[in-house]
Amino acid sequence: MYQALYRKYRPTSFDDVVGQKHITDILRQEVASGRIAHAYLFTGSRGTGKTTCSKILAKAVNCPHQSGGNPCGVCDVCRGIDNGSITDVLEIDAASNNGVDNIRDLRAETNFTPASVKYRIYIIDEAHMLSIGAANALLKILEEPPEYVIFILATTELHKIPATILSRCQRFSFKRISPEVISQRVKDVASREDLEIDNDAADMIAKLADGGMRDALSLLDLCSGLGKKITMDTVIESAGLAGSETLSSLSLKLIEGNIGGAFEILSDLYENSIDVIRLCDQLIGRFRNLMIIKTAANSSDLIICDPKELEDMKSIADKTSLDFIFFVLDILEETFSKLSRSSSKKSELEMAIVKICCPDSVNSLSTLSARVAELEKKLSGVSVSDLPKSEPNTAKASSKVPSESAPKTPTKVSADISAPSDGTTGKIEPMSDELWSKILDSLAKSNPPLRAALTNSQAYVENDIIYIDSSDALFLRLIKENEYSKESLREAIKAETGKRYRLGPYNRKKQKNESEPLSPFQEISKLADEMGIKKE
Ligand SMILES: Nc1ncnc2c1ncn2[C@@H]1O[C@H](COP(=O)(O)OP(=O)(O)OP(=O)(O)O)[C@@H](O)[C@H]1O
Numbered sequence: 001m002y003q004a005l006y007r008k009y010r011p012t013s014f015d016d017v018v019g020q021k022h023i024t025d026i027l028r029q030e031v032a033s034g035r036i037a038h039a040y041l042f043t044g045s046r047g048t049g050k051t052t053c054s055k056i057l058a059k060a061v062n063c064p065h066q067s068g069g070n071p072c073g074v075c076d077v078c079r080g081i082d083n084g085s086i087t088d089v090l091e092i093d094a095a096s097n098n099g100v101d102n103i104r105d106l107r108a109e110t111n112f113t114p115a116s117v118k119y120r121i122y123i124i125d126e127a128h129m130l131s132i133g134a135a136n137a138l139l140k141i142l143e144e145p146p147e148y149v150i151f152i153l154a155t156t157e158l159h160k161i162p163a164t165i166l167s168r169c170q171r172f173s174f175k176r177i178s179p180e181v182i183s184q185r186v187k188d189v190a191s192r193e194d195l196e197i198d199n200d201a202a203d204m205i206a207k208l209a210d211g212g213m214r215d216a217l218s219l220l221d222l223c224s225g226l227g228k229k230i231t232m233d234t235v236i237e238s239a240g241l242a243g244s245e246t247l248s249s250l251s252l253k254l255i256e257g258n259i260g261g262a263f264e265i266l267s268d269l270y271e272n273s274i275d276v277i278r279l280c281d282q283l284i285g286r287f288r289n290l291m292i293i294k295t296a297a298n299s300s301d302l303i304i305c306d307p308k309e310l311e312d313m314k315s316i317a318d319k320t321s322l323d324f325i326f327f328v329l330d331i332l333e334e335t336f337s338k339l340s341r342s343s344s345k346k347s348e349l350e351m352a353i354v355k356i357c358c359p360d361s362v363n364s365l366s367t368l369s370a371r372v373a374e375l376e377k378k379l380s381g382v383s384v385s386d387l388p389k390s391e392p393n394t395a396k397a398s399s400k401v402p403s404e405s406a407p408k409t410p411t412k413v414s415a416d417i418s419a420p421s422d423g424t425t426g427k428i429e430p431m432s433d434e435l436w437s438k439i440l441d442s443l444a445k446s447n448p449p450l451r452a453a454l455t456n457s458q459a460y461v462e463n464d465i466i467y468i469d470s471s472d473a474l475f476l477r478l479i480k481e482n483e484y485s486k487e488s489l490r491e492a493i494k495a496e497t498g499k500r501y502r503l504g505p506y507n508r509k510k511q512k513n514e515s516e517p518l519s520p521f522q523e524i525s526k527l528a529d530e531m532g533i534k535k536e
């Protein structure tokens with residue numbers, strides 16, 4: 001019968017346990033010198049060796065041939081404990097035997113000396129699951145344990161163990177095992193199984209195992225099902241990961257604000273049984289790398305991947321800004337923390353994609369409340385009776401298409417209100433053609449499609465806002481819906497002018513003399529218009 005690799009390679013002596021030397025050294029010494037405690041508590045995360053060490057300890061204290069604290073592994077006692085025929089060593093799963101009666105039975109049993117070995121040993125796994133009654137019954141035994149009884153409690157949740165029990169146990173904290181150590185063990189097991197594994201594949205398994213050896217060996221098991229040679233691709237496939245190229249295209253779609261494209265990739269991955277939590281984690285890793293590329297001169301030393309992948313990431317990093325990367329990371333981190341609890345993981349990630357591709361959907365609420373707060377400030381001190389009665393009509397009138405004789409000064413339709421403002425109003429001046437074409441040249445490097453959409457455009461400046469006059473539909477869409485486009489234009493402007501401007505489309509039809517600021521009431525009325533609220 002096939003035996004899972006992690007079972008087959010369960011260490012049989014303390015020397016074979018890796019990454020927990022701070023524990024195995026002490027246990028060996030205790031066994032070798034005969035100074036054995038009556039209660040041990042093994043804590044630490046999953047698959048780090050708690051049950052393994054409990055079993056080794058149970059054998060070591062009973063093995064007549066122990067040497068240097070290690071059990072011999074071959075005598076009747078060692079074998080009997082391994083195969084369960086020696087009933088003096090008992091494994092109790094507290095998750096299913098957590099009642100007070102279970103422990104009372106156990107207490108009655110402790111009155112009898114062990115039948116075939118020196119110590120009767122109770123290994124209580126998941127000890128934090130014991131009921132309060134059971135924990136109290138256990139405490140009674142721990143208060144006066146017979147000299148031939150040893151308890152070994154194992155738990156992943158130390159904080160759930162009552163302090164009264166803690167104080168009677170010798171405690172050992174198992175550490176997460178480092179990726180280097182796991183990778184080495186994975187390679188050792190692979191070679192004993194006649195498997196050929198690439199270094200980067202073993203490293204990837206170690207990374208995914210997150211400190212737990214059981215998970216690492218289980219993943220190796222899965223990979224071995226695909227063939228004797230294990231490469232990075234094998235690991236990616238077995239673990240349900242997205243490959244590097246897929247990750248690159250997905251990141252690019254997010255940067256371009258291409259929701260449809262990003263959804264398509266996600267659907268493909270999902271159909272291929274991708275693990276959504278891991279995908280989110282991989283995306284976070286990818287955007288973190290983009291951040292490093294953007295900020296650190298020696299990024300190639302800091303990012304471990306093959307040169308082609310790094311080149312790929314560099315070219316993607318060139319297409320976006322640091323601000324946008326932070327924005328994406330914020331959303332992905334938040335999504336990641338929700339994912340484990342979510343019943344619909346795919347939609348959770350889809351929501352993140354929409355938020356990333358339409359940044360305005362995230363900002364609209366905060367933007368709106370900022371505007372309301374500003375209006376409130378303006379309104380303070382103005383009593384209702386001060387408000388001109390005809391205001392609503394005036395507001396309506398102001399939105400009408402002006403007559404030919406209206407002043408030719410242009411005005412904004414909706415400025416990019418998320419950027420800081422100096423709060424002053426001034427005159428709108430056309431930007432010189434020379435400066436504008438320099439800006440467009442600079443833009444051509446970072447965002448060629450937007451540059452193309454701005455052919456035959458003109459720009460106007462008012463304080464810290466630049467209004468762009470272009471009838472190109474693509475421009476209007478890009479600048480309205482796509483944060484990357486806005487940011488690349490802002491950066492191009494900053495590169496040429498040294499100043500960061502807010503942006504807005506310039507609308508010829510809605511010309512109005514902007515040097516007369518709107519009254520607070522007009523502003524409210526305009527806000528209501530924009531929000532679709534009917535006014536009487
Ligand atoms: N420190 C280690 N050195 C070598 N192998 C290990 C180590 N820890 C775990 N393993 C491997 O993982 C398997 C599971 O380990 P074990 O049952 O001891 O974990 P655990 O800490 O009890 O986990 P859990 O909290 O899930 O019960 C072992 O059979 C062994 O193959």
Ligand SMILES: [Mg+2]
Nearest residue numbers: 050051125154
């Ligand atoms: Mg265990």
Ligand SMILES: [Zn+2]
Nearest residue numbers: 063072075078
């Ligand atoms: Zn032995």
